[in-house]
Amino acid sequence: MQLGMIGLGRMGGNIVRRLMNSGHSCVVYDALPDSVHQLASEGAIPSKDLKQFMDQLTSPKAVWVMLPAGPITESTIATLGDMMSAGDIIIDGGNSNFKDDVRRAQTLAEKGIRYIDVGTSGGVWGLERGYCMMIGGDKTAFDHLDPIFKTLAPGVGSIDKTPGREGRQSTAEEGYLYTGPAGSGHFVKMVHNGIEYGLMQAYAEGLDILKGVNQEVIPAERRYDLDLADITELWRRGSVVSSWLLDLSAISLAEDPELKAFSGRVDDSGEGRWTIQAAIEQAVPADVLTAALYTRFRSRQDHTFAEKVLSAMRKQFGGHQESKKS
DSSP, rough: EEEEOOOSHHHHHHHHHHHHTTTTTTEEEESHHHHHHHHHTTOEEEEEEEHHHTTTTTTOOEEEEEOOOTTTHHHOOOOOOHHHHTTEEEEOOOOOOOHHHHHHHHHTTTHHHHTEEEEEEEGGGGHOOOOOEEEOHHHHHHHHHHHHHHHOOOOTTTTOTTTTTTOOOOOOGGEEEOOOSSSHHHHHHHHHHHHHHHHHHEEEHHHHHHHTTTSSSSSSGOOOOHHHHHHHHHHHHOOTOHHHHHHHHHHHHHOOTTTOOOOOOOOOOHHHHHHHHHHHHHOOOOHHHHHHHHHHHHHHTTTOHHHHHHHHHHHHHOOOOOOOOO
């Protein structure tokens, strides 16, 4: 199947690679020519501009936009809307606000253009592991693109089946799911990322306590010089707190036990804030998620070991680099 991809960064480029590895055809474009040339050398069809990009797509054209949320995604989708025809499909696979999806879908529907919002989780590991996808928007477009989503998803793998799900007709076990109308995919991904903040904060605080027990303020007989790399490795095996985030923490601590490469400055990409806004709108208490977000704000003023753990996890799962102090 053919797919056009705009935005060839860490995730966009690897999505293209995973699709091509399974025999799909990808037409690619990026504002950075070197990114286009690299994927062209691996088998993608290159484009020097959006016109050439669109000319190389067959109808119904399907274009996946993988750009940072905000003005660049907004302007790119608006431009594509002027270049596409009824029946064509625009996919926003970034982390846009779900409210923007609702508005875009309505505007594009007036031209007969189908819109899909895909909350995409998997980070820099997605090429190997696959991507967990939460998909909202036009159902006919979802059905048409099923071969694309099936290829990108992790698949059933070796995870045990959940008791009680017998007889359910769902793609959830394969790692992708149609969640409903426009915006629902990014809404589910938004809350997913809000939960991620809370999980990361719990690990970070726990590891900070383990590290702190060796301080001089603690009575000598209760000081323990604990090896956090070994403890996180231990917890990966049979513990109820095992998870992929713990796996990534174990990698980071094995590589750099003191996390000296990190300052502890932790950024947020927007979804955590939007999750708290949704909680306020619904009057749903979200104490843990709110505290985790506020800790990220505070990290930009002073830093603890816990915040270094957060920075280390963000680098491992998403390739995120710490931003410099302004």
